[in-house]
Amino acid sequence: KAGVTQTPRYLIKTRGQQVTLSCSPISGHRSVSWYQQTPGQGLQFLFEYFSETQRNKGNFPGRFSGRQFSNSRSEMNVSTLELGDSALYLCASSLARRDKNTEAFFGQGTRLTVV
Amino acid sequence: GENVEQHPSTLSVQEGDSAVIKCTYSDSASNYFPWYKQELGKRPQLIIDIRSNVGEKKDQRIAVTLNKTAKHFSLHITETQPEDSAVYFCAARLNSGGYQKVTFGTGTKLQVIP
Numbered sequence: 001k002a003g004v005t006q007t008p009r010y011l012i013k014t015r016g017q018q019v020t021l022s023c024s025p026i027s028g029h030r031s032v033s034w035y036q037q038t039p040g041q042g043l044q045f046l047f048e049y050f051s052e053t054q055r056n057k058g059n060f061p062g063r064f065s066g067r068q069f070s071n072s073r074s075e076m077n078v079s080t081l082e083l084g085d086s087a088l089y090l091c092a093s094s095l096a097r098r099d100k101n102t103e104a105f106f107g108q109g110t111r112l113t114v115v
Numbered sequence: 116g117e118n119v120e121q122h123p124s125t126l127s128v129q130e131g132d133s134a135v136i137k138c139t140y141s142d143s144a145s146n147y148f149p150w151y152k153q154e155l156g157k158r159p160q161l162i163i164d165i166r167s168n169v170g171e172k173k174d175q176r177i178a179v180t181l182n183k184t185a186k187h188f189s190l191h192i193t194e195t196q197p198e199d200s201a202v203y204f205c206a207a208r209l210n211s212g213g214y215q216k217v218t219f220g221t222g223t224k225l226q227v228i229p
Contacts, residue, residue: 033217042121042221043159043204056216090158102208103149104217106158 002027004093004107012113018079021110025072025093032074033104034066037088046089049074081114088112117142117209121220128195129228136223138205139187147208148188150179153222154201162203163190195227 005024013019025032033056034046045058049068066076072093078085088111092104118141128134140148146167151159165172165179165188172179176195181188192199205220 031215035219043219045216045218048216102147102215103161103164106151106160108158 004105006091006107006110010111013081014115015081017081020075020077021089023074023091023107026105029093029095030072031094033092034076035090037090083114086114117145117207117218119207119218119220121205121223125224127226132195134192134195134225136190136203138220140207142209145207145209149206150190151204152201197227197229200225200227
């Protein structure tokens with residue numbers, strides 16, 4: 001079974017630009033969560049999508065948005081990039097079954113550098 | 116919402132010694148507590164988890180304990196080895212309105228000194 005796939009792996013953008021990151025979950029997983037990882041800040045939750053609906057959102061500005069498609073693939077978009085947006089962006093997919101342990105499987109992440 | 120605090124942020128131990136990482140959570144409705152290990156340059160991977168109806172779980176050299184009353188849980192690694200060096204994240208899962216939300220701690224960088 002293929003794991004969680006994130007593209008691209010590395011990205012360099014300039015301030016003010018926008019960027020779109022992609023995440024393909026494990027087949028059959030309907031929940032996709034996005035996290036921002038920076039040194040010293042750990043894993044900061046961005047948002048979670050389930051069946052094409054955003055059902056949880058972290059404390060990030062509106063410049064951060066996302067969506068999920070009918071095949072459960074998800075994209076996140078960051079507009080008007082700032083230097084502080086430089087980070088590793090991780091997505092995680094899970095079955096999200098209420099009655100079962102729903103281990104989250106992480107992708108390898110997209111390393112975004114804003115210059 | 117749920118808040119997860121994790122301590123210490125960094126931990127250095129001699130090879131063969133034990134390491135303990137502690138986490139507290141705020142919402143008593145949280146019912147699932149996974150621990151993830153992230154090696155340098157790699158993705159976080161689940162190493163052990165515990166549900167709220169269990170007080171302790173062990174898997175070889177690693178164990179997790181849960182105190183629901185105090186709302187804290189801990190990761191114990193015995194006989195540490197250099198390959199245990201990594202960042203460890205605790206997390207708490209909360210069922211909210213029929214959905215689940217996982218909140219992560221800020222991570223502990225463990226260094227095992229040979």
